[in-house]
Amino acid sequence: MKAFAELLDRLSYSPSRNAKLRLMADYFRATPDPDRGWALAALTDGLPFSFPLRRTLMDMVARRMDPELFRLSRDYVGDTAETIALVWEPAASLSPSSRGEGRGEGRPLAQASEFAAAPHPIPLPAGGERGSPRLADVVAELALIGRNDLGPRLEAWLDTLDATGRWALIKLLTGALRVGVSARLAKTAAAEMAGLAVGDIEEVWHALSPPYELLFAWLEGRGPRPDVAGAPAFRPLMLSHALEDADWEALEAADFAAEWKWDGIRVQIVARPGEVHLYSRTGDDIADSFPDVVGGPNFDAVLDGELLVMRGGEVAPFNDLQQRLNRKGVSRKQMEQFPAHVRLYDALLIEGEDLRQLAWHARRARLEAWHARVRPARTDLSPLIAFKDKAALRELWEATRENSTEGIMLKRRDSAYVAGRPKGLWWKWKRAPLTLDCVLMYAQRGSGKRSSYYSDYTFGAWRQGEGGAAELVPVGKAYFGFTDEELLQIDRWVRNHTTESFGPVRAVSPGLVFEIAFDAVQRSSRHKSGVAMRFPRIHRIRWDKPAAEADRLETLMAMIA
Amino acid sequence: MPSTIPFEQWLKRDTAGLCCAPGGFHIDPTRAVPRAIITHGHSDHARPGHGAVLATPETIAIMRARLGPDAAGSFQELRYGAPLGIGGATVRLAPAGHILGSAQVVIEHRGQRAVISGDYKRRPDPTAAPFELVRCDLFVTEATFGLPVFRHEPDVGEIGRLLASLKAFPERTHLVGAYGLGKTQRLIALLRAAGYDRPIWLHGAHQAMCDLYGELGVDLGDLALVGDATTKLPGEIVLCPPSALKDRWTRRLSDPVTAFASGWMRVRARARQYGVELPLVISDHADWPELIATIAETEAEEVWVTHGREDALVRQIGLMGKRGRALALVGYEEDGE
Numbered sequence: 001m002k003a004f005a006e007l008l009d010r011l012s013y014s015p016s017r018n019a020k021l022r023l024m025a026d027y028f029r030a031t032p033d034p035d036r037g038w039a040l041a042a043l044t045d046g047l048p049f050s051f052p053l054r055r056t057l058m059d060m061v062a063r064r065m066d067p068e069l070f071r072l073s074r075d076y077v078g079d080t081a082e083t084i085a086l087v088w089e090p091a092a093s094l095s096p097s098s099r100g101e102g103r104g105e106g107r108p109l110a111q112a113s114e115f116a117a118a119p120h121p122i123p124l125p126a127g128g129e130r131g132s133p134r135l136a137d138v139v140a141e142l143a144l145i146g147r148n149d150l151g152p153r154l155e156a157w158l159d160t161l162d163a164t165g166r167w168a169l170i171k172l173l174t175g176a177l178r179v180g181v182s183a184r185l186a187k188t189a190a191a192e193m194a195g196l197a198v199g200d201i202e203e204v205w206h207a208l209s210p211p212y213e214l215l216f217a218w219l220e221g222r223g224p225r226p227d228v229a230g231a232p233a234f235r236p237l238m239l240s241h242a243l244e245d246a247d248w249e250a251l252e253a254a255d256f257a258a259e260w261k262w263d264g265i266r267v268q269i270v271a272r273p274g275e276v277h278l279y280s281r282t283g284d285d286i287a288d289s290f291p292d293v294v295g296g297p298n299f300d301a302v303l304d305g306e307l308l309v310m311r312g313g314e315v316a317p318f319n320d321l322q323q324r325l326n327r328k329g330v331s332r333k334q335m336e337q338f339p340a341h342v343r344l345y346d347a348l349l350i351e352g353e354d355l356r357q358l359a360w361h362a363r364r365a366r367l368e369a370w371h372a373r374v375r376p377a378r379t380d381l382s383p384l385i386a387f388k389d390k391a392a393l394r395e396l397w398e399a400t401r402e403n404s405t406e407g408i409m410l411k412r413r414d415s416a417y418v419a420g421r422p423k424g425l426w427w428k429w430k431r432a433p434l435t436l437d438c439v440l441m442y443a444q445r446g447s448g449k450r451s452s453y454y455s456d457y458t459f460g461a462w463r464q465g466e467g468g469a470a471e472l473v474p475v476g477k478a479y480f481g482f483t484d485e486e487l488l489q490i491d492r493w494v495r496n497h498t499t500e501s502f503g504p505v506r507a508v509s510p511g512l513v514f515e516i517a518f519d520a521v522q523r524s525s526r527h528k529s530g531v532a533m534r535f536p537r538i539h540r541i542r543w544d545k546p547a548a549e550a551d552r553l554e555t556l557m558a559m560i561a
Numbered sequence: 562m563p564s565t566i567p568f569e570q571w572l573k574r575d576t577a578g579l580c581c582a583p584g585g586f587h588i589d590p591t592r593a594v595p596r597a598i599i600t601h602g603h604s605d606h607a608r609p610g611h612g613a614v615l616a617t618p619e620t621i622a623i624m625r626a627r628l629g630p631d632a633a634g635s636f637q638e639l640r641y642g643a644p645l646g647i648g649g650a651t652v653r654l655a656p657a658g659h660i661l662g663s664a665q666v667v668i669e670h671r672g673q674r675a676v677i678s679g680d681y682k683r684r685p686d687p688t689a690a691p692f693e694l695v696r697c698d699l700f701v702t703e704a705t706f707g708l709p710v711f712r713h714e715p716d717v718g719e720i721g722r723l724l725a726s727l728k729a730f731p732e733r734t735h736l737v738g739a740y741g742l743g744k745t746q747r748l749i750a751l752l753r754a755a756g757y758d759r760p761i762w763l764h765g766a767h768q769a770m771c772d773l774y775g776e777l778g779v780d781l782g783d784l785a786l787v788g789d790a791t792t793k794l795p796g797e798i799v800l801c802p803p804s805a806l807k808d809r810w811t812r813r814l815s816d817p818v819t820a821f822a823s824g825w826m827r828v829r830a831r832a833r834q835y836g837v838e839l840p841l842v843i844s845d846h847a848d849w850p851e852l853i854a855t856i857a858e859t860e861a862e863e864v865w866v867t868h869g870r871e872d873a874l875v876r877q878i879g880l881m882g883k884r885g886r887a888l889a890l891v892g893y894e895e896d897g898e
Contacts, residue, residue, distance in 0.1 A: 019730070026729055072870075076870070077828055077830065449816060451806075451811075451836060452811050504836070
């Protein structure tokens with residue numbers, strides 16, 4: 001438990017992806033089975049339990065501590081679970097004789113020798129800390145524990161742990177680690193143990209179960225690759241590259257097929273009779289949120305497509321889909337209001353046959369034939385766009401802003417389905433972004449490598465203020481789109497033009513213009529300006545442009561789709 | 562020991578802080594006074610401009626180094642344990658364990674004994690004389706960490722975490738923010754005690770005080786200045802003032818892991834506020850159990866709380882069956898910790 005607690009503690013404070021990977025990989029290497037497997041489970045799909053602990057914890061602390069002192073502590077810390085982890089005093093030290101005596105450290109040596117001379121020294125278990133439980137033992141007990149036994153057991157464990165250990169244990173029990181690690185990142189760390197890519201683990205992941213002893217045996221070269229045949233497993237996706245000008249120049253239009261780029265989220269449907277999974281591109285199963293999509297099919301295939309909200313055959317804006325994402329359950333009303341749909345564009349397996357080695361055109365033919373035969377509800381095929389040459393293709397692309405797609409996908413006709421992001425096979429050709437000249441208003445310190453730089457920028461557009469004078473109103477925030485060299489220059493500019501500082505944020509005088517690129521703009525009641533940009537980034541730094549000549553809010557309002 | 566007169570009659574609070582009326586002196590006054598006893602060298606306790614200053618030889622050396630030789634009209638040294646009559650009071654200084662030279666002020670007047678703790682801690686510190694417990698009638702305590710959430714970890718474990726991180730990230734500089742007087746030298750001494758014998762690199766602001774500790778007999782091993790480094794110091798430990806942790810200065814270091822050694826690091830929101838990657842709970846102040854233990858062991862019937870989180874401590878003093886009073890002295894900062 002101690003090593004796991006230390007891992008969670010360090011992860012929670014580490015902003016950098018590489019540092020998190022290193023911390024996890026080191027932990028997986030140094031920790032024996034089955035503890036590390038339960039840790040991997042906690043960091044990925046979760047443990048097979050979660051307890052609402054608030055009440056239990058409050059009852060325990062009320063028996064041990066003056067309520068007024070607890071209230072003052074809670075107010076200072078701001079979080080009940082953390083407060084309890086910090087104020088917890090092991091029961092042994094609660095006896096009247098030891099209360100007010102302090103602990104060993106500040107005391108004369110006599111106490112240490114008394115301790116050493118204790119008649120029955122308690123042996124140190126493998127956990128290191130005296131009496132501290134192993135992660136695997138905690139998990140094993142919790143899986144079977146009865147409701148009435150939980151409190152006393154938890155109390156006993158808390159008594160043996162230090163503050164970080166108590167914090168980690170409470171997190172583990174409530175089922176939400178929240179240490180800034182995605183399931184995919186944890187799998188990536190495990191893959192790194194064996195020099196594998198995360199896709200290699202994702203390929204076998206759904207055939208495995210905690211505590212993942214077969215997985216670690218494979219990663220350490222002690223066992224075979226886990227067998228996934230027949231398992232309803234997520235298959236790593238084939239991803240595309242953004243099409244740059246040079247790529248366009250070199251591209252032979254005849255080699256490629258074109259489809260619209262839909263503005264939804266990428267999903268993989270994995271179905272066999274009686275069982276359907278809907279995986280996001282990171283391999284998370286989101287089927288529970290979309291019973292309207294997965295309720296229907298009764299077929300055997302692994303399909304690639306775009307999850308959309310559709311009404312009357314029309315694709316609804318991304319904002320509508322967002323109402324359905326990141327929810328555990330879904331109400332009937334939500335399903336009626338935001339009906340989900342999958343627009344299919346590829347097939348990886350059909351009825352047990354792996355199609356991934358076939359060329360794209362062959363897979364497409366199989367997909368079309370299969371779909372015509374099975375006709376699963378709530379699905380259709382992403383249509384192919386006919387074009388006669390490159391010029392025609394370019395015209396189609398230029399029209400994408402009008403037809404509410406995100407751009408065009410170009411897929412090489414002879415390409416196999418290759419996991420990862422192979423170069424030159426699939427291109428995403430996003431429609432040209434909207435742009436607006438905005439004025440820098442606030443700059444905030446970055447984190448990690450950027451912590452000495454003002455690297456997060458809030459920018460505004462002009463509008464007429466109440467008094468009639470022009471004023472800036474914030475319209476968005478961006479923290480990328482510039483080179484390291486430019487960051488250095490902006491950082492210097494911010495420091496030299498600061499008007500006010502609030503903690504990590506500086507307000508600057510209006511003087512620096514950014515050309516902001518963004519994909520769309522929508523109305524938003526949450527923003528002072530009344531609008532929110534989608535995916536804003538800094539396109540160019542207009543050192544040359546006077547702030548007064550930057551764009552007005554009305555211009556941005558006019559761009560609302 | 563029954564008290565015959567209320568302590569308030571001879572130990573008073575005024576605009577400069579706490580004043581001993583029969584002795585005609587203040588303790589750690591926050592504005593210039595004719596006569597001051599200074600408990601230790603931190604700038605919120607040791608201020609310039611007093612007429613006469615009485616303190617331990619180490620504290621006087623620190624004041625002279627930080628504030629200049631003319632920081633006070635005159636300096637008088639008083640060693641730990643030596644009694645000195647001042648007007649109607651007898652004064653002696655007892656080690657407080659906070660930093661080098663730090664002292665509690667023990668004042669006796671008409672059969673009553675008051676102890677003014679200054680800042681203190683009970684844990685061993687290789688750079689400071691250990692806290693001496695003095696039984697008294699009135700104990701005037703600090704309460705910087707006067708909340709039950711503050712239970713500082715054993716410092717050996719925290720140093721172990723720093724060294725483990727160095728091993729896990731050998732290509733990154735480990736940049737540790739630490740207050741320049743006391744904490745920095747204690748950290749260095751703890752690293753040495755843990756067997757770390759590589760040069761420890763300092764921000765320029767830390768040099769003078771480390772040199773002074775050396776002159777006062779505290780051996781800190783091999784120290785070097787970051788300004789003299791010819792590499793980006795991968796895998797090395799660099800100590801800097803907390804304010805420099807996010808300074809442009811850090812860009813010369815190798816992808817630093819930022820750490821901060823302070824009792825405040827115990828609380829996650831507080832550690833996040835500083836944006837550090839490796840919070841180290843190492844404090845030069847008493848934590849909650851130490852405060853309570855000390856209050857109990859002094860056997861004082863009355864306890865005053867000078868500064869810090871006095872609400873909780875005064876509440877606890879009441880629960881212990883003693884009279885507690887919050888002095889709410891202003892002008893003592895907490896961020897130096």
